[in-house]
Amino acid sequence: MQFLSDNAASVHPAVWDALKAADTPDTPYDGDALSAALDDSFAQVFQRPCAVLWVATGTAANCLALAAMVPPHGGVVCHEEAHIEMDEGGAPGFYLHGAKLMLAQGEGAKLTPQTIAAVLDPIRDDVHQVQPHAISITQASEYGCSYRPEEIAAIAEIAQARGLRLHMDGARFANAAAFLDCTPTAAAGPVDALSFGFIKNGGMSAEAIVFFDPALADVARYRRKRAGHLQSKGRFLAAQLQAMLEDDIWLANARHANAAAAEIGTACAGRLMHPVEANELFVRCTPAERAALRDQGFGFYDWGDDAARFVTAWNTREQDATALAKAVASL
Amino acid sequence: MQFLSDNAASVHPAVWDALKAADTPDTPYDGDALSAALDDSFAQVFQRPCAVLWVATGTAANCLALAAMVPPHGGVVCHEEAHIEMDEGGAPGFYLHGAKLMLAQGEGAKLTPQTIAAVLDPIRDDVHQVQPHAISITQASEYGCSYRPEEIAAIAEIAQARGLRLHMDGARFANAAAFLDCTPTAAAGPVDALSFGFIKNGGMSAEAIVFFDPALADVARYRRKRAGHLQSKGRFLAAQLQAMLEDDIWLANARHANAAAAEIGTACAGRLMHPVEANELFVRCTPAERAALRDQGFGFYDWGDDAARFVTAWNTREQDATALAKAVASL
Amino acid sequence: MQFLSDNAASVHPAVWDALKAADTPDTPYDGDALSAALDDSFAQVFQRPCAVLWVATGTAANCLALAAMVPPHGGVVCHEEAHIEMDEGGAPGFYLHGAKLMLAQGEGAKLTPQTIAAVLDPIRDDVHQVQPHAISITQASEYGCSYRPEEIAAIAEIAQARGLRLHMDGARFANAAAFLDCTPTAAAGPVDALSFGFIKNGGMSAEAIVFFDPALADVARYRRKRAGHLQSKGRFLAAQLQAMLEDDIWLANARHANAAAAEIGTACAGRLMHPVEANELFVRCTPAERAALRDQGFGFYDWGDDAARFVTAWNTREQDATALAKAVASL
Amino acid sequence: MQFLSDNAASVHPAVWDALKAADTPDTPYDGDALSAALDDSFAQVFQRPCAVLWVATGTAANCLALAAMVPPHGGVVCHEEAHIEMDEGGAPGFYLHGAKLMLAQGEGAKLTPQTIAAVLDPIRDDVHQVQPHAISITQASEYGCSYRPEEIAAIAEIAQARGLRLHMDGARFANAAAFLDCTPTAAAGPVDALSFGFIKNGGMSAEAIVFFDPALADVARYRRKRAGHLQSKGRFLAAQLQAMLEDDIWLANARHANAAAAEIGTACAGRLMHPVEANELFVRCTPAERAALRDQGFGFYDWGDDAARFVTAWNTREQDATALAKAVASL
Structure with a gap:
């Protein structure tokens, strides 16, 4: 009776079916029909336009999303126990070309406007200190706590006031959305990009980066290839995501x-x-x-x-x- | 009747069987039994010890191998039409932190000791010019030409004489080995690392980086995680490789x-x-x-x-x- | 009788005078009066607004200018014998985080719209190939040839048509301007940034990056500090530049x-x-x-x-x- | 009566004299006689062989030293108020290609074996967490506190036990050595590299990186050029250092x-x-x-x-x- 982790769980039958169904030759990379339909499929989930890229890991999803938002000389505010800080082997340093993670505190590994401000306020606006460019929050958090829509809104407000982008690490976004019992749109809130996790939740090897700002996706597309994450048989990743969205699996x-x-x-x-x-x-x-x-x-x-x-x-x-x-x- | 590319071809039935068989919970990442057995499986193929890492793309394989060999201030000699130069979206620049590709010529997109020397000889040994640290050859080449064992040996000789590491991009290594009708060991020659391609050859999403120098693998392990390429359900990648090696599929x-x-x-x-x-x-x-x-x-x-x-x-x-x-x- | 190089020549007496005159305590970094006056001094030279940063080397000037223009996944078209390609120890790879130099040809180490197009035209507009973001030309060129104003205009035209930034490496800009016998504005042409060299021309340790687009300077300011090029006694660099501009020395x-x-x-x-x-x-x-x-x-x-x-x-x-x-x- | 900072203070007369004396043409970069003599001059100070590189700023000195010790996927333990963490605009992230600063505590901004161990001990030895490769201490510290020789020895011991390199940021090393009233060798202790500051102490624009392991210097030489810090009239930097060492100024x-x-x-x-x-x-x-x-x-x-x-x-x-x-x- 294993309760070690969800990250090595079995693959959902619907995902298997979709994988097998995808086993016909198609255009390589993300030129196949399943990949091409992702924007629409996720737009239906979130009831607003979005640009979606599949990748093979949550680490790649988080880092590609952040790399599209933050210049190499910038910083990202995140919780001191966030996955990007603790468990990604320094991937943000790699993908963001040395940008800095700025560590904030908060109960249950959740940020608040206050703990974010506590990090931002002491930063002098000069070139000697790294300037923040984005905030990253985790839904649900590392401790399995879910941000309420109004909590995200409050963080989005400080982000906007300070001119920062907002990213959501949603490795367990599905669990948060299910817990909150609200629309996916409300569970995500007004973020610029969401790393939407599927692997822990029944997928095999596909996560989605959902960009609500298409300009970020345009950058991320080049970065994904540059990171060796543009798989040639991408239809097998798209198939997993499509299968999981179907009937809200x-x-x-x-x-x-x-x-x-x-x-x-x-x-x-x-x-x-x-x-x-x-x-x-x-x-x-x-x-x-x-x-x-x-x-x-x-x-x-x-x-x-x-x-x-x-x-x-x-x-x-x-x-x-x-x-x-x-x-x-x-x- | 498609002859566009092999990179989007269907998945071999034995791979499907192995994937399904792997669908039981196991240790995440590369802690599963299938991943753990890769070193031995490839050692049997090459009849010598090796350390093997799976990754999802040939681009990642090439770049992780080279990044373990070349410091950020160094260079890699490769053919001017090599995949790493032409088709990887600048991935070597990313993974090698700005190291330089040094472009050499050669018939059929194959390097020779002469064309390599033509690149190396004019480089002054001073800090104003990037110094070479490795050579990368492609087996079979971008034009479908296979290096004969004695050709690889000659290149290995110049590599050794100049203190350079030797990497082989084997996206189509299988085709070269089959054409040469020699042992895999002979088809690879004395390289330090081989990107051994499986995806074009019947796999779904797994390539192997075969390190013949374990010190390189130790570095690459960290770099793989840092690049977001350490998949949590890694057993599904290992399964593909194991299936393809079985019975020399x-x-x-x-x-x-x-x-x-x-x-x-x-x-x-x-x-x-x-x-x-x-x-x-x-x-x-x-x-x-x-x-x-x-x-x-x-x-x-x-x-x-x-x-x-x-x-x-x-x-x-x-x-x-x-x-x-x-x-x-x-x- | 030395004709080896101008890069180790003596320092002009007016520079010495200015250095000595600057030897009173002032605000550190670039907060001193001499540094603060640089924008105006160069605006007088070029008869248009500009934002100017001092740095200690031409390599830093070129790379900071380009880094403000080109994302890590982009490319810079330059001559195959350009200083940034041949003699800067891979600094562009470092400062631009792995962006690619795209090598073009041309008589006298000068680019032309035709040789630039010959590089640009074959690039497929997809993520597998690095996309160009800027062109860099050298005035005077590595072979001591000066671009005529109409030649720069023609290059600027192709830059604009292709959505590329334009940078000028002016390590010997003074010599080009003197040869052309035109205004500095005409000798620079409509570039976005100019690395304006002073060290070969009588300075000790100061070059200027002249940004004609202030948005680029805002980025470069952070990058200069991040590169360890923001000297604490910056007034000694500003003093050199001011002295050289005075009376058109x-x-x-x-x-x-x-x-x-x-x-x-x-x-x-x-x-x-x-x-x-x-x-x-x-x-x-x-x-x-x-x-x-x-x-x-x-x-x-x-x-x-x-x-x-x-x-x-x-x-x-x-x-x-x-x-x-x-x-x-x-x- | 200014007590704002030492970093913008005037230049010592002996430095002026040396600068003027250096104003004869010589080999560019670090090929001049003054630069060539640096190893010997510092070897006399420290009574042991060393390899010395001049650079223009303490930030460059620190980051070049650390970049020679730490791979991009590694980490550096430093005090949470260290200059490299707080005041260098993210330069370590740039020079170390995204390596991580691991923040430790300690009274007076000084590390101790205990506070270092408190950072090191929780790090799991797996690829998900950045592994430490070096420790950096500051002599004197950001709060003007000087490590006693036995304190450095204790830190060197933990460094050695854990397989870590040891770096000393000596922006105010002179003040520490003067305070401790011991030999420079004792004030530096068994570090691998020392950023030896001169600018705050009467220099104009030259700091020294003193490598006690020549292998590190060999790497740093390439990195210095690559960072645009190899000045063409380097004799003016060497002259400053030589002048300050003369008669123990x-x-x-x-x-x-x-x-x-x-x-x-x-x-x-x-x-x-x-x-x-x-x-x-x-x-x-x-x-x-x-x-x-x-x-x-x-x-x-x-x-x-x-x-x-x-x-x-x-x-x-x-x-x-x-x-x-x-x-x-x-x-």
């Missing part, structure tokens, strides 16, 4: 994962380090308790010395979730 | 493509711009002749004003190759 | 150097590889002839096997120029 | 500045935020007190809301120091 999968997380969270509410607003749980428990859980067959990561991280996925079995809920309740 | 596929090319080449020997030593044909023909071929249902690219390029693939149907052979013979 | 110095070159060139007109349109001479002569000249005490560089390069400077003594003129006439 | 100047700072510090000991161990003072005082000091003619920077920063220089007049000492004593 992406939302159904996320709801399933969230429901499992919610069940477990309810069972150990007093131990939660963060509210469960997506498909991740950070649960205070002792090494002995963790050992006991592992003895019962549960797989998960330690989170420091005094906690465990559990992640549910689109294919978490209900009986496994229930079993874990019972197990944590009995600790 | 990679060689069988290449032999099939080569045979089709050879048949067509024999039929229009007098028109060939380059000897057919892999799966590409560059055939002199007038616009009217090309129009006639297209009227007969053949797809291909114009190659300048006076020639056409035909590419066969692992799945080119024999009757299509025969039909094209007849058609070009009748021009 | 820069033009007088260049006229002196040009006159010496002209005298020598007239004496060996039949041997000249290029017309003498600045302060450089490329003179066909045999190794024996060169040895004879050296025996007479003349210092110069060999230019390949069959020629010599002579460079005059602001401080070339008239008797030395006359002596060399006689010597080459007698060969 | 660098030490005498630093002693003078330190003495002034000590006098002022003694007069306001109770208000000091940090011990005075070089030529900087950070003095707690209210806005009203600062206004009062300014009314008396003292120039200085506010340091936040509740403090002032005073910097003495090699040419601070004794009466000015005494006046400030009295003024702060009377607050």
Whole structure:
């Protein structure tokens, strides 16, 4: 019963079907019909025009989006525990040609206008200090917390006031949208670009960068090729995204994962380090308790010395979730 | 009857089977069993130790290999029509942090010790000029010509004499090895790293970087993550490579493509711009002749004003190759 | 009697005076009065608004100017023998983050609309090929040839038509302006930025980047600091530039150097590889002839096997120029 | 009476003399006799072999030194208030091609083995996290505190144990050496490279990068040119360094500045935020007190809301120091 991560979960049957269906020769790169239809498919989801590029990883999605917004001499405000800062092997430094990540704080790994201002205000407007050019937020956050639409709006406001672009790392955007139970448009808010994750949510190898400003997409297209991310059989990436959007499978999968997380969270509410607003749980428990859980067959990561991280996925079995809920309740 | 390119061809059934078989949860990234076994699988092919990394594109393979060999202030000698110079959107400039491609000439897009020396000799050994650090050759070349083992040895000799690393872009290495009818080891020669292509040859989205110097692989591992090329469900890439190596499918596929090319080449020997030593044909023909071929249902690219390029693939149907052979013979 | 190069010549007395006069404490970096007055001083020279940054080398001037014009995924058309391509140790690759130099041909190391088009026309407008963003020309060229105003206008026209920026490397702009005997504005033409050289012409350590588009200067200011080129005692660089502009010393110095070159060139007109349109001479002569000249005490560089390069400077003594003129006439 | 900064102070007479003496033509770049003698001159100072490169700024010195030590995918541990983090406009990101600064804490802007370990220990040894390659310390620190030889030794020990290079930003190395009253060798400790500052201490435009590992210098030489920092009349930079080393002017100047700072510090000991161990003072005082000091003619920077920063220089007049000492004593 694995709750280690959603990032290595199985591939959804609809994705398999779409992959097989795409196995006819077509124009290489992103010249195929499936890729060409992505803008429209996502425009339907977000009810506004967008330009969409597929890539193979969330790291590439985040970095290509930011590289289109931020010059090499600029900076990006992000949470000090953001994925781009902690877990991408320095990819932003590579893609943004040495631009600087400016680390802000915030509960649940979420930024607020106040914590953003705390980073921005001390920066002197001179050439000796790196100037900010964008803000990047994560929906849901590294701790599985979802920004409410009004929270995004408040951040967008400070972004606009300071002349900054706004990017959303949506590796688990589906889980946030499902949790918030609002439209995708509301869950994304007025961002300039969204890294929309599909791999953790039932895909095999395709994420989407959704640009709401087409000028950014025009730059990112060249950067994607330049980064070796323009796959020649791109139809197999587009097929995954199209399959997941069809009939809102992406939302159904996320709801399933969230429901499992919610069940477990309810069972150990007093131990939660963060509210469960997506498909991740950070649960205070002792090494002995963790050992006991592992003895019962549960797989998960330690989170420091005094906690465990559990992640549910689109294919978490209900009986496994229930079993874990019972197990944590009995600790 | 498509002869446009092999880069968008269908996926081999054995690859599909392997992909499906890999659809069980495993350790993410390259921690899965299939990825872990790659070094051994390729060591069997090359009969010597190697360290292997999967990536999603040939561009990424080439650039990660070269970035492990060449410092940002260095240079790479390559053919003026090499893929890294002409068709990778400036990716070497990105991955190598501004290192310089030093363009050499040579028949059939193949380098020789003489054309390499013609580039190297005029470079003054001072800081005002970029100093070479590596040579990159393409097997088979952009014009479908294959380096003979003794040709590679001669280039390796000049590389060693000048203190340069040697890289091989093997996007069509399989076709070269099949044409040369020698061991893979002989077809690769004493290179430091080989970008071993699988996608054009029946794969879906996986290429291999084969490092014969493990120190280079240690660097490339970090660079791969930093470039956003470490996919979380890496087992699906490893599975493709393993499937293609099994029973030497990679060689069988290449032999099939080569045979089709050879048949067509024999039929229009007098028109060939380059000897057919892999799966590409560059055939002199007038616009009217090309129009006639297209009227007969053949797809291909114009190659300048006076020639056409035909590419066969692992799945080119024999009757299509025969039909094209007849058609070009009748021009 | 040295004719090796102008780049290590002595410093003009007026520059020394200005340096000493600047030796009072002032605001650091470029906050001092001399630096602040540069825009106005150069605006008087060019009779139009400009934004001026001092830097310590021509390499930095060229690369900072180009970096403000060209994104990392773009390209710069320049002559295949341009300084940025041949002699700057790969600095454009560094400053432009891997952007590509696109090499064009032309007599006397001068570009023409035709040679530029020959580079631009074959570039497919797709992401697989680096797209051009700027053209860089050198006034006077590497071979001491000066662009006529109408030649620059023709190049500016193709730049505008193709949506490209235009940069001028003016390491010897003074010599070109003196030779052309026109206004500095005419000698520069409608470029977006000019690297205006002073060091070869009597300065110690200051060159000017003259931006005619202030938006480029705003970017370059950050890049200059980021490149470690914002000197804390910047008043000593500004002082050099101001001193050279005062009373048009820069033009007088260049006229002196040009006159010496002209005298020598007239004496060996039949041997000249290029017309003498600045302060450089490329003179066909045999190794024996060169040895004879050296025996007479003349210092110069060999230019390949069959020629010599002579460079005059602001401080070339008239008797030395006359002596060399006689010597080459007698060969 | 200026105590704003030492970075715009006048130039020492001996430097002027040396500059004038260097105004004869010599080999360009660093081929002149003065530049060629630098290794020996500094070897005498440090009593061990070293390879020395001049550059025009401390930012370039720091970044070229670090770029020779750290690959683009690596990291550098430094204090969170280090100059390379706070005041160099992102130059490390540029020169190190996106390598990461890893911010550590420490009293007085000095690192300790403990604070370094606190940064290093949580870094997982995997490709998802940037791995450290070097440590950079500042002597004297941003708060004018000097590392004792045993403190440097302890840091060198952790560097060696972890396989990290050690760099010292010595923008005010002279002041630290003067304060410590030990040999320069002891004040530098076993670092791999030292950015040895001269500009704040009486120079005009020359800093030295002192490499104790010649392999690093070999790389830095290419990088210096590539960064546009190889000045053609380099003899004027070498002359400054040689002049300052002659008769230990660098030490005498630093002693003078330190003495002034000590006098002022003694007069306001109770208000000091940090011990005075070089030529900087950070003095707690209210806005009203600062206004009062300014009314008396003292120039200085506010340091936040509740403090002032005073910097003495090699040419601070004794009466000015005494006046400030009295003024702060009377607050």
